[in-house]
Amino acid sequence: MSLIVLADGRGVAEAPVRILQTLFESVAACMTMGQAEESALVDALESAVKNNGARNTTRSSLNNLIRLALRSDGQIGVDDLPVPPETARLALAGYAADNEDLDLDLAVDGSKLAWAHPQRVAVAQELKSDFDGSAAMDLLAETLALRDIQSLGSASRVSVVRTATRTDAVLPESLVIGWVDGEWGETEVQALARATREHVPGSRLAILLVTQPATADSDVVARSFQRNLVTTVVPVDLERLLTIAGSASPRDALVELILRNADLTKANPFSTRGVTRPEMFYGRSSEKADLLATLATNSAALIGGRRIGKTSLLQRSAELLSGEGWSPFVADLQEAGDWKSFAAHVSNKWDVSLPKTFAPSHLERLIEQLADRSQGPIVLLLDEVDYLLKWDQSHRGRIPPEAFFRACRALSQEKAAQFVFSGERTISERLWDPASPHWNFCRPLLVKQLTRADSDELLSGPLASLGVTFEDHEECMDLQWEFTQGHPQIVQFIGDKLVGLLNDRPSADRSTLNADSLHQIVDDDEFRQHYLTTYWGQATDFEKLLTSLIALGSTSVTVLRDALDERGVDASGENVAAGIRMLDLYGIVDGMHDEISFRATFMPEALELLGGAEQFVLDQLQTLDDG
Amino acid sequence: MAGLSNSSSTNSKLWTMAERNSFVVGGPVPLESRAYVERSFEEELFSALTANEWVVLLGPRQSGKTSALARLYRRLSTNGFGCAFLDLQAYGADDSYGHFLRWLSQAVAKDVGGIATEREDLESLEEALEETLPDKPASIVLLLDEISALPESWRKRFFGQLRAIFNARTRGVEDSVPRRLACVFGGTFRPEEMIEGDNSPFNVSRYVKTAEFSEADLSNLVAAVEREELSPYIPTIYNAVRGQPYLSQLLLSYVERSAGSEQADPVEDGLRRVSSGEDRHLSSLARQIKADRGMRDLLPEILSGSLRFDGTDDDHLFAEVIGVAREENGRLIVANSLYAASFEGLGREEQFVEPTLPDRVDVLIVTANDIETASVHDAFSGGADYFRVGENSYLDLGINSGIRIVTIRCPDMGSVGSAASTLVVADAIREVNPTVVAMVGVAFGLVEEDQQIGTILVPDEVAAYEVGRIGTDDGGTEQRVDRSPHYNLDPTIHGRLRDLAVVQEEDIQFGIVLSGEKLVDNKAFRDSLLEIEPEAIGGEMEAAGVCAAAERARVPWVIVKAVCDFADGNKGTEKEFNQKMAADNATEFLRRAVEAGALSL
Secondary structure, eight states: OOEEEEOOOHHHHTSOHHHHHHHTTTSSEEEEHHHIIIIIHHHHHHHHHHTTTOOOHHHHHHHHHHHHHHHHHSEEEGGGSSSOHHHHHHHHHHHHHHTTTBOEEEOTTSSEEEESSHHHHHHHHHHHHSOOHHHHHHHHHHHHTOEEEEEEEEETTEEEEEEEOOOOSSSOSEEEEEEOOSOOOHHHHHHHHHHHHHHSTTOOEEEEEOSSOOOTTOGGGSHHHHHTSSSEEEEEOHHHHHHHHTBSSHHHHHHHHHHHHSOTTTSOOOOOSSSOOGGGOOOOHHHHHHHHHHHTTSEEEEEOOTTSSHHHHHHHHHHHHHHTTOEEEEEEOTTOOSHHHHHHHHHHHHTOOOOTTOOGGGHHHHHHHHHHTOSSOEEEEEESOHHHHHHHHHOOSSSOTTHHHHHHHHHHHTTSOEEEEEESHHHHHHHTOTTSTTTTTEEEEEOOOOOHHHHHHHHHHHHHHTTOEETTHHHHHHHHHHHHTTOHHHHHHHHHHHHHHHHTSOGGGOSEEOHHHHHHHHTSHHHHHHHHHHHHTTOOHHHHHHHHHHHTTOOSHHHHHHHHHHTTOOOOHHHHHHHHHHHHHTTSEEOSSSOOEESSTTHHHHHGGGTOHHHHHHHHHHHHHHO | OHHHHTOOOTTOOOOOGGGOOSSOOSSOOOTTOSOOOOOHHHHHHHHHHHTTOOEEEEOOTTSSHHHHHHHHHHHHHTTTOEEEEEEGGGOOSOOOHHHHHHHHHHHHHHHHOSOOOOOTTOOOHHHHHHHHOOSSSSOEEEEEEOGGGSOHHHHHHHHHHHHHHHHGGGSSOTTSHHHHEEEEEEESOOHHHHSOGGGOGGGGSEEEEOOOOOHHHHHHHHHHTTOGGGGGGHHHHHHHHTTOHHHHHHHHHHHHHTTTSOOSOHHHHHHHHHHTTSSSHHHHHHHHHHTOHHHHHHHHHHHHTOOBOOTTOHHHHHHHHHTSEEEETTEEEESOHHHHHHSTGGGSGGGGOOOOOOSOOSEEEEEOSHHHHHHHHHHOOBOOEEEEETTEEEEEEEEETTEEEEEEEOSSSSSSSTTSHHHHHHHHHHHHOOSEEEEEEEEEESOGGGOOTTOEEEEEEEEETTOEEEEEOTTSOEEEEEOOOEEEOOHHHHHHHHHHHHHTTOOOEEEEEEEOSOOOOOHHHHHHHHHHOTTOOEEESSHHHHHHHHHHTTOOEEEEEEEEEOSSSOTTTTHHHHHHHHHHHHHHHHHHHHHTTTTOO
16 A cells, blocks of 8 residues: 555544554555645655555565564564575664654664563563553653652642753753643643642643553643643653653653643743743853953943843853852842842841941942852852942032942952953943043943844744754845844744743644745734834933934934934934944944944834834824923 | 612612623623623633733723633632732732732732741842742742832832743742743733833733624623624624623623613614713713823824734724724724724814813812722812822812812721821822812721622721720730720711612611721631721721811711621732722712712811
8 A cells, every 4th residue: 555645533634644644554644634735745745656556565564573673572583583684784773763752772783673672661561561650750850850859749530740841942850740630631630730730830841651642632632721821731642651761762752742742831931021040041151251250350331122032141141150160149239229229138138237328338338248158259240230320429418429339349349359240321421421430430231132142042042842844944144144233032922922832833833934924923013113222222212213213224323313303303413323322222223423334124113013113203293392 | 788689779880799680781791690791812821821921911901800810710720720819909908018928928828828928128139039938839920910110119129020030030049939830910001100111020021902892702602691682783882892891791691681672783883872971982082192191192193094014003902902093994983883983082182181170179089009090080070180289190070060079099908007097088188288188999898798799888986996006904914905996977968878778778787897907817816806996887998088187177968888898807808899898889879968968068
């Protein structure tokens, strides 16, 4: 038989091609109706004509024998095959080569093929005839190298444990696994989802070991059911457990099940809000190297636009500095609006004792206490420092303005401690002001967009770890660069939306994306909106006006000033240069004076959302008038 | 509410449980009510939280935010989340941040379990939650409703600390507060005005907007309450109000009540009633527009239909938030034809002349929370202009039955705080010189067997129970001696109000009302209050301050409150619904008193 076309029942329609090929290995072409309609039937017929219908039935028969022997005995030798030894050796080697995803071990002389971990496969086989949930869990834990297994009791017949994984973009730090013997369904899945939320903070994923797969029409395989769960639950039946146990990469085998069965909104590696998880932190090697080099002699300030990744870089830098022998202390100064609240925050955070009437002169005492319990040189990494800086600069009292940062400068110059500040507008303006004590105190390190390679990796890496690839990788990476210019938050926005697209597809159709998928996202107004608000961040109306004038062709400070003048806006060259400098900080433009161009090259097109650059200029002029 | 349900007044606006119709008009839809249709934004909300995101839930007043949050609370709580619902407008009495953290800790412990902190020196939200949260459940969601009600003095600090908690999610131990916590911020507010962008927890939250009903939703709604006979009216209702939830339910309710009458076009009649000011939805929205400079400036452009929608413009976004406009095909247009017809004149420049202090103020009405304030705004229709005198902002409600009414809200609950009733009313008397000071609002009942939720209490005597002597008797035991000052209702007003109650055949309870600084929700403490005043009929928190300030200035006062709970530990049960019912009942009685001339001195 050369061709089988299968009617698409619900289960068959979602079956991956690889499973169909395994099931009907001796058939040259096997496909579902859906696949046939797309192109597989034409391809198969063309191939049949080309090959004149011939195929190597011996090879597939031998493969079948090898597969059966591996399943039943765990190994097979050349003598077990009904062909001459040389042919048998080639068959074993060919089988191993064709099944690289299986955990096989081929003897050096090719005389024997066996499972690399035969015990795992044997246990998985035994479980099929005599299910023992605890043993199934142990097998899964061993296969996936899960640690710290801790019983969480049971919930609605489901025994539940918490395990620690080698966390990555997809697998959580703690993975909850449940098992149930016999019949199972909605109740058991819901019970496990609930138990997971009760016991593991923020856990979005759980595994349920079961004896039998869910039936195709069961509620638990319906996507709507998974979306209603508080934690997505991936059922792993004994056949799937066997697949994982016999896989060369059990983690990938499990992730394939997750990709096909989970509600991907809960297993989404991308995060469009807040600080990036360590597993999702890509690139920034030159920024980290700059920071390390700077701290040898000076303090530093990480400055950049909103959502560009300053906080993530600061946090990763702390880990790096620790590894380099520094003693880093990190504080998030979101709420520190004056010296007193700074002292209250770090006292609690770093367990130091500071006077309630804290003044900048007490910083020395703070450093002394930290030094007493540290091995390496002290470095304070102070995130979101704009708020404190603003107060330090503008307060009126007995102590002169900017006393806090003058004290930091003194400590830095004495080498008592170095400082890494992160912030946006306020700190940048101070650093750029020659009259400010910050000017020669800490070196500004601009945090801008990712490099092209890092940007590619930020999009494709997490998708790859979810088992998703781009059919036309180069084209897709070109597109992502065209539409993001490496802004990490916008790259993650696209990644997040792509996962959303996959989630709306049938299980069998979730493993690939292409340029059309990307266009579905970037051609939407929501993307343009996101692009503008992210790049502009805290840009002023004047800076937005400059952006739109650049989009209309003004490419130098002089031309911009003339363009403003023509429209009745009185702005000095200094004002325009300051605005351009801020747009440069935001990664919107490159160049400062005579050759200004867009770094965020999609900006003119994004402005179409607001009626185009010309219209937006008129709107901004109106806004400035009103203001 | 036995007395009220026996009322012979056929057009009574006072609510009884028995009088509720198939649709829920005003206040959150009770959990057990069938008059509820789930909308897509609720799924988005759930989905975001199960993906561990934080959420800002924005939407117009009366668009079903609180009803949705109540259902979200139930859904998450029954699925392994620890969920705490915090109505931030219920916070008051003290303006220190530490006090607020203890209040929050108590509220969280009550809903989620755990032990409320008693620490006086708390300054950190993370620490407060660390001390409070139980080990289980692991995933905690705080539903923070009406966040704009937080005092400005430490609002930024609270939001800054929340943002710091959010930022710490990617590091630290797995069971730490940042890893466990998610928040939903609900309300009708401008996020950019709450806190600067870089310190804002809103910048890291998913924005979810409430949605209006679709025509299909309205069909599902009438089916749910088994009133399919109303289906033919749905297209007309939808065309007029475009699914605005409150107005849709209100119009359906009008149509339902008109069944059997000879009303030719009940929807048209309902719209006429709404437009005439009988319902306060439009005037409330108009006040929101007037009170916001950006909205005032934008309204004419919205009404023109040619305004290009700019999603980066805070005013455009806020117009959607308050519900006056919606985005359609890249334009920001007026939300529905009823608003278009009603607000046509509002866009004219002359409507926005800054109002000033009226020539005379006959009655100054004082309120202490949003629900009470909304009830007052809804009950009086003589006008709606804000004006400022000194630090205080007043709303001139115009002439009602010949009486000039001005209202002010105490920013803080209680009598003692810097923005609580004593000082606010003292300032107000000096600034606007009213003939009578009236306070309306909610109270707890002390005679449970004779009272129901909504029973109206008119104190002929207010006792400030906080004042007393703590001594020691001969046996060394603590001895409490009551020294509470008592304030008496003006005899003329007292007599008129009693007459009014008799004429209207309504069960208004007159007697002693206790007033103190404590938000009482504990049966043992409540019972101990009856030892001070065995005859007391109810208790509350602001009347003592109002009376003290008024008596010092020799201005007559009247307090009208209604029972919203029995201070027995069950305050949270249907709290907002009960408060709304109580506040509406109290205000309606005051309105009738004004109408009947009972406050004309």
